[in-house]
Amino acid sequence: METRSTPAVLHPRERHIVAALRDVDGANRRELAELTGLPRTTVTATVASLIARGLLTEITETEDSAVTRRAGRPSPTVRIELATKTVVAVEFGRHRQSVTLMGFDGRVLNSTDIQLDLTQSFEAIAAGLAAIAETASSAADRPSAMVVSVAMPFRRGAGAPQIPTYSSGEKPFARPRAQRPYWLLTDPSAALTEALGIPVVIENDINLAALGEAGHGAAHGAHTAVYLSVVPGFGAGIIIGGRLFRGAGGIAGELAHVSLREDGDLCVCGNRGCYTTARRDGPSLADDFATAFGRTVPLDEVIALAADGDMTVRRWLTDLGRSMAEPLAGFVTMLNPDLLVVDSALGPAAEPVVDGLRDTIERRTSPMTYHGLEILPGRLTTTAIPTGAAVLAAQGYVDRLARPEPIAPFGRRRAIREWR
Numbered sequence: 001m002e003t004r005s006t007p008a009v010l011h012p013r014e015r016h017i018v019a020a021l022r023d024v025d026g027a028n029r030r031e032l033a034e035l036t037g038l039p040r041t042t043v044t045a046t047v048a049s050l051i052a053r054g055l056l057t058e059i060t061e062t063e064d065s066a067v068t069r070r071a072g073r074p075s076p077t078v079r080i081e082l083a084t085k086t087v088v089a090v091e092f093g094r095h096r097q098s099v100t101l102m103g104f105d106g107r108v109l110n111s112t113d114i115q116l117d118l119t120q121s122f123e124a125i126a127a128g129l130a131a132i133a134e135t136a137s138s139a140a141d142r143p144s145a146m147v148v149s150v151a152m153p154f155r156r157g158a159g160a161p162q163i164p165t166y167s168s169g170e171k172p173f174a175r176p177r178a179q180r181p182y183w184l185l186t187d188p189s190a191a192l193t194e195a196l197g198i199p200v201v202i203e204n205d206i207n208l209a210a211l212g213e214a215g216h217g218a219a220h221g222a223h224t225a226v227y228l229s230v231v232p233g234f235g236a237g238i239i240i241g242g243r244l245f246r247g248a249g250g251i252a253g254e255l256a257h258v259s260l261r262e263d264g265d266l267c268v269c270g271n272r273g274c275y276t277t278a279r280r281d282g283p284s285l286a287d288d289f290a291t292a293f294g295r296t297v298p299l300d301e302v303i304a305l306a307a308d309g310d311m312t313v314r315r316w317l318t319d320l321g322r323s324m325a326e327p328l329a330g331f332v333t334m335l336n337p338d339l340l341v342v343d344s345a346l347g348p349a350a351e352p353v354v355d356g357l358r359d360t361i362e363r364r365t366s367p368m369t370y371h372g373l374e375i376l377p378g379r380l381t382t383t384a385i386p387t388g389a390a391v392l393a394a395q396g397y398v399d400r401l402a403r404p405e406p407i408a409p410f411g412r413r414r415a416i417r418e419w420r
């Protein structure tokens, strides 16, 4: 068995098989021969070796009945073995911190709240995360990866953008927020990987929720899906072909900062008239309801009221969906997604938002764009982010397995020999 942090170095034909299985929900040996162009006997021997090393698994008959049955299938379906690997999903939310141990296959193994002071030094954070990984290890085998979810824009290799400061008298429209934790202003992934001995990646929370819904929720199987976050802040995560699309700078999907009025209020991001400022009542649904109801209304209560059919709350949520359609209509026309998924965390409160979005997007986009666009509520409620962490970790693991080795001197000749 390979070590956990550095996957097995695979033979080129093994990498070829893994790469062929990466984007399909299992394949049998005949299909693998077609997908890879390798002779059937080579496929059979290579699959047997990969199964023996725990890298592939054969799907049992009962599981297989859920997979599309193909008549006269000559051999059982195999897929990449993910169930035995785990990832520690750490959530640094705006209101809550938690750690969830997830199977790479998307199963929630256990979850607990944590408290880590994010204003500490990098060394203290690294020690805290190492202790979290250690605690998770005692409950299962050593985890294969850690994914840290942060509730702020985060650019791979660069870190979280600093909030601009203003020297003029004009104050940006936003509640006063703490500055970004110092250790997140550069990407600490490599240093954390070094400190913990397992791959560690930092990712934006909305991107992870989008990946979770794409891997195991409402967006499973979608071609191009856009996940829309409503709580605790407005944002979008873009999934193309099951993979996260981050954009050139890693901050694609900042729905809150689509500028709707160029002479609008100064936004905390440095722009004017952003969607989040145009709404006038803050970036958080709970805050919106505090304005509407004249008291603090926790999200759980909003969801319960919507589920009970409270007309005020449902109307308010429908209007919210209509207002979100405004910054989205042009984007939907440009991207032509087949699916919009509304915030997993809203649960039954997502339905009225979906209604509002449908209504306005239909009126604000051409029929050829609207046709074929589905708008659905998220399905994963509170587990969307850790599920996304599992999907991200599994994709990273499989990519590392399938990645060709760099060509060393004589490497090409060796590779050619191995193919014979």
Ligand SMILES: [Zn+2]
Pocket: 256, 257, 258, 267, 268, 269, 270, 271, 272, 274
């Ligand atoms: Zn803005």
